[in-house]
Amino acid sequence: MIVLREMRWWDIEPVLELERELFPEDAWSPAMFWSELADARHPRATRWYTVAEDLSAGGRIVGYAGLMAVAREGDVQTIAVAREHWGTGLGARLLTRLVTQAAQADCTDLLLEVRVDNERAQRLYERFGFEPVGIRRNYYQPSGTDALVMRLEKPQPHEEAFGDDTEEGRRDG
Numbered sequence: 001m002i003v004l005r006e007m008r009w010w011d012i013e014p015v016l017e018l019e020r021e022l023f024p025e026d027a028w029s030p031a032m033f034w035s036e037l038a039d040a041r042h043p044r045a046t047r048w049y050t051v052a053e054d055l056s057a058g059g060r061i062v063g064y065a066g067l068m069a070v071a072r073e074g075d076v077q078t079i080a081v082a083r084e085h086w087g088t089g090l091g092a093r094l095l096t097r098l099v100t101q102a103a104q105a106d107c108t109d110l111l112l113e114v115r116v117d118n119e120r121a122q123r124l125y126e127r128f129g130f131e132p133v134g135i136r137r138n139y140y141q142p143s144g145t146d147a148l149v150m151r152l153e154k155p156q157p158h159e160e161a162f163g164d165d166t167e168e169g170r171r172d173g
Contacts, residue, residue: 001056002090004097007049007064009037014061015051022080025143036066036077046070047077048101052090065094067101074102074155076112091124099128102155110155113139113147125150 007015012033019027039047052063062085066077076098081091102110113136114121130150139147 002052002054002062002085002093004050004052004093007037007040007051007066009034011051011061011064012037015064018061018064018080018082022083026140028078048098050094050097052081052085052094054085063090063094065098067098067105069102069105069107072106072108074098074105074107074110076110086120091121092127095124095128096158099152099155100157103157107155108153110152112150114150115140116146116148122148122150125152128152 012030015033016027016030036047036049039045040049047066047068049066050064051061054060054062062082063080065079068075068077076095079091079094079098081094099110110130111133112125112130114125116135130152132148133151134149136147136149138144
């Protein structure tokens with residue numbers, strides 16, 4: 001059974017392991033996660049991070065996602081799913097959590113960046129109503145891969161994810 005819960009400091013190391021496995025060329029540093037979590041604990045938080053914990057695997061972290069919301073604009077900072085959970089709906093559950101959080105934060109727009117070569121993730125975002133709005137050249141470093149910028153207008157809370165998830169968990173932002 002997989003449960004979604006707030007990411008805490010003790011999740012950083014297992015999240016980093018998954019991060020390095022999925023994104024060896026452009027993994028976030030420990031300092032980046034510490035900085036994001038520090039803001040998430042602030043009374044007027046502008047960031048929210050979620051982990052997916054597999055209770056049937058001893059509490060192993062098998063996914064994570066993060067959102068930043070400032071001045072009514074949300075930005076998906078990251079979303080990732082362990083390879084063995086691709087196609088299970090977990091990516092959609094995590095994205096549902098972010099879209100709902102953006103709606104609760106009164107965001108009028110929700111943006112994300114996704115690698116231009118990650119068509120599976122793009123299809124997931126399109127199912128949620130995200131539309132392409134631009135390209136950020138050489139966004140992912142050090143690989144130099146371009147990012148497709150996508151936007152969801154007026155995010156609405158969701159009760160459940162949309163169908164099966166086939167995205168592979170690519171960082172968005």
